[in-house]
Amino acid sequence: MSLRLVSAILFAALFCAGSALADEFKTPKGVVELFTSQGCSSCPPADATFGQLVAQGDVVALSYHVDYWNYLGWNDTLSSKDNTERQYGYAKTLGRSGVYTPQAIINGRDHVKGTDLAAIDAKVDQLSQAGKGLIVPITANMHGDEIQIQIGEAHGLGQAEVVVAYFTKKQKIEVTKGENSGKSMEYWNSVSDVQSVGMWDGKSMTLTLPGKNMGKSKKDGCAILLQTSGPSGEPAAILGATVMMAGRKKEDDSGPIKP
Numbered sequence: 001m002s003l004r005l006v007s008a009i010l011f012a013a014l015f016c017a018g019s020a021l022a023d024e025f026k027t028p029k030g031v032v033e034l035f036t037s038q039g040c041s042s043c044p045p046a047d048a049t050f051g052q053l054v055a056q057g058d059v060v061a062l063s064y065h066v067d068y069w070n071y072l073g074w075n076d077t078l079s080s081k082d083n084t085e086r087q088y089g090y091a092k093t094l095g096r097s098g099v100y101t102p103q104a105i106i107n108g109r110d111h112v113k114g115t116d117l118a119a120i121d122a123k124v125d126q127l128s129q130a131g132k133g134l135i136v137p138i139t140a141n142m143h144g145d146e147i148q149i150q151i152g153e154a155h156g157l158g159q160a161e162v163v164v165a166y167f168t169k170k171q172k173i174e175v176t177k178g179e180n181s182g183k184s185m186e187y188w189n190s191v192s193d194v195q196s197v198g199m200w201d202g203k204s205m206t207l208t209l210p211g212k213n214m215g216k217s218k219k220d221g222c223a224i225l226l227q228t229s230g231p232s233g234e235p236a237a238i239l240g241a242t243v244m245m246a247g248r249k250k251e252d253d254s255g256p257i258k259p
Contacts, residue, residue, distance in 0.1 A: 030124035030133055031060045031225065031241045033105040034114050035087045036187075038076040039069035041179035046102030046114035047187060053117060054188045059124060060223050060241045062165055063190045066101060074178025078171070078190050086194065089234035107132060108227060108238040136160075136200075136240030140224050147211045149197075149224055151240065153204040160228045160239055162198040166213050167191045169220035169245075192219070200226055214246040221245040 034050050036043045047063075054061045065078040066087055087099045094111060102114030107127050112119040127133055137152035151162065173185045198207050213219050226240035 027137070028060045028134060028241060028243070029058045029128060030107050031062070031223075031238045032120055032124065033108075034061070034063045035066055035083070035099070035101055035103045035105070036063060036114065037066050037069040037079065037101050038173060038175055038180060038185060039072045039074040039178045040101045043102045043114075044180060044183065044185065046104075047185065049115050049117045049120075051186065051188050053120060056121075060225075060243050061189050062167060062223055063187060065187075065190060066099075068099075069101070072178050074175060074180070077173055078187065078192070080192070082194065083191065086235060089230070092232070092234045093230050093236045107134070108236050132237070134238070134240050136226050138224055138226060138240040138242045140222075140242050140244040142211055142214070142244065142246075143208075145211050147209040147214070147222070147244065149207040149209065151200055151205050151207075151226060153202065154239070155202045157202055157239060158228065159202075160200045160226045161196045162200055162207060163225040163227050164195050164197050164209070165191045165223045165225065166193045166195075166219040167221055167223065189221075214244075219246065 032053060034046060036047055050061065050063055053059065064083040064086060065076050065080070066084040067076060067079040067081055068084055070076060070079065087103070090105050090108070090111070091097070091099050093108070103111055104114040104120050105111050106120065106123045109127060109132055110123055112123050136154045136157070139150045141148050149162065167189045169189060171187045171190060173187065175181060175183050175185055193213070197209060214222065221243060223241060223243050225238050227238045228236040230236050
């Protein structure tokens, strides 16, 4: 093999590795939070759309299963009262009298129907161009058994909470009752726990958290959101965000989950 060919191969390998690292650590364009339910007949198309959004890899994408459709004959196995309360909090922030599924909240500032990928992408771009995107840099890394979060400086924005949302990357659910009876549903980035871990006042800061919720048989990843609050503590505008994965799980390891 010639020296020129070896050099070309090494250059290509280094270029690909560099591109992969750039993709992994690139700054997200925005945050999309989908509110959905296994018991909602209108939600499966939105869940499929959400899978496409996750595959795009350019936003922090989180899925929250609400519990207010459980009375229809199927208790959503991923739902929680906390997820429902988060959605109602957004309704108050956005001046809405009620909630619906599937609903996609963009950057904590606006909403669109969760089935419309083009509308979601357009809203992310629109908010970013209007200066309502992710304007505060955030990074997160695993150091041993701890999560280290670094948040940048940005004056004149007031205070914001540092919120950590733990999620499972991919799950399959066999729905046997209710409006989606007989369907095998696939869900991405389903949030199971949201914690407020600190306050940011415009100055750069570093937070260190225990990483016990991350890793095998626990959570696949977490999103760190720098989020403002309304007068009653309801979630509002998101100023910065990033995602940290505990490690890549083989797709074959994620089989159907039966209740």
